Amino acid sequence: MEMNIGTVTRIETDHLDRFKYCFMALGASIAGWKYCRPVIVVDGTYLNGHYGGTLFTACTQDANSNIFILAFGIGDNENDKSWRCFLEMLKRAYGSRDKLCIVSDRHNRIRNAIEFVYLEAMHGICWYHLLKNLKTQYAKSGHNVTHAFNSAVRAYTVDEFEYQMQQLDSINEEIRGYLLDVGYEKWSRLHMPTNRYSTMTSNIVKSVNAVTKAAKNYPIRALLESLRQTIQSWFCKNRDDAHGTFTKLATKHEKLLMEMSNDVRNLKVSPANHTLFEVRDNSSSYMMDITLHICSYKMFQVDQLPCSHALAVIATLKLNVYDFCSVYYIRDAYLNTYKESIFPVGNKSEWNLLEDVSNRVVLAPDQKRSSGRPTEKRKKSAYEKSQFVKCGRCGESGHNRRTCRNMVLLNQNDRKLK
Incomplete structure (x- = not known):
């Protein structure tokens, strides 16, 4: 906070001084937020360190549609308390904006926290996760729902939207009812009461998670420093790109x-x-x-x-x-987004710590990561169904052609000449 003026941080401990939550939003990111479109994408990903936990991320896009990281948080897992704590600190750091839209997957905990903290914001869901559920539940007949649903998501007019919904009706009449229960305003940009600026998925956070994958194995202090370095690197790169832009728009x-x-x-x-x-x-x-x-x-x-x-x-x-x-x-918004700089924290021996900081005790959390090798796959929300997989080689379920190990008799008519 001393090296980066305007930075907002927080550490929360339990009654025994054991670590619970932390939050970090750099001052340069806070200053640049007002020049970005009013859309925030949030998501959480697991940590692989000794104590496990979850890394929470919030980001948006700049004038050139580059990823702009807003904040990181760390908590025990994706429960109501941890998500609420993260979003409360996010709102304290960045405030709210007119016609704000928050995009996430269909995780119940995220929805509950958004409804509690951001009463004035609209919550949109990632259409890709919704598509996966549609494919799992309604694409078993062999029809491809992807094109029709993707077109319905991005439709600009009522007529265009209804035409694509009729295409989905022809595949399975239950699809319309399912999507209506989810809420058209959650996934269709035509029905969204606020503008999502074509941010229809949570992919930008997934990209951040991919970049920070190695850091998820670090202890928390090293993890936060690695995340700060990532933001600093992206700031420098995008600032140079903004100064090298000579058109009116990005x-x-x-x-x-x-x-x-x-x-x-x-x-x-x-x-x-x-x-x-x-x-x-x-x-x-x-x-x-x-x-x-x-x-x-x-x-x-x-x-x-x-x-x-x-x-x-x-x-x-x-x-x-x-x-x-x-x-x-516009180019000016692009330049102003990266007007402030992000500085390294320097050597710990040179830190000028406040007394209440240096005297504070933060013990290890009262939990440890589960035994065994950590999973490399992301955790699915309650709404996401397991996709039915059928092998195209032997016809059995539970695996695909690439991993098939069954003996299959060759039919002379099925052989292909190379």
Whole structure:
């Protein structure tokens, strides 16, 4: 906290001074958060150290859609108390924001903690975990639910969404009821009352977990230092990238805007009144209100980036296209996100500790990791079902073709010439 001004940390112990929880949010991350889109992705992963435990992670995305780490926490396991403690400290460090969306998997403990701590935020779930359940329960007939469900998740209009839901109905009529029980607003960006900015999965946290995989074997003090080094390294890399950006938008969104502009030449614009325009192509037409930033196809207002229809109207009126882009995509936001620096903590012998810190006793936790080799697979939430696996070689269940060890008679007609 002395080396990185504005950093928020916390250590919580039980009545016997044994370690329970800790939290770390670096001051530079807190300062950069207001320039990132108001979407937080949270998840937990197991620790492999002597005492086990869980590493909690919260992150978002910057103007160039890079992963921006907000905070780390450590607790005993993914229970209500540990998740609530982590989210309470996250809110204390970062506060809340208008139209905030928190994305996670369907873990009951995360949902309970979000509903308790972030009453004003919307909770969205990762569609990939939901898809896995659909494939487990309803794809046994041989039909592929992935394309239809993925299209329904990313649909911009009611008609498009309903068409994809009808495709799912043709596979299994029970799918619609299952997804309705989950709540369309939890996984469909069309029905989400707040903007998820196309953050439809929790993959960015999974990526952080993959990078910090080796550190999960470290003692807690070494683990926290390794996590700080990771954030510092990413800050330096992205700051250099931001200073090397010379377009109005960050590189990725500038490229998307250029791709959209390639379709403008095939569109025809007709004014309905001084603010409302009809944009037509060879097969369809859409209404565009340029003053309200509204397009009937809804891509414009969902992505916060002018679609080809909006670009056609903007070009007709000779307006500045960048005035219609989200402030979370511009180069200035990218630069300001990494304006502050992250510093190493230095040699312990040179630390100037406060008396209440140096005199505090923190003993080892009252738990140890279970005996045996630690699992390398992530723990599934209660909603995730085990996927049915059937071997394509011998036809038996419980394994796949790659791991099959059964003797199979070769049929002359099934042999393939190489």
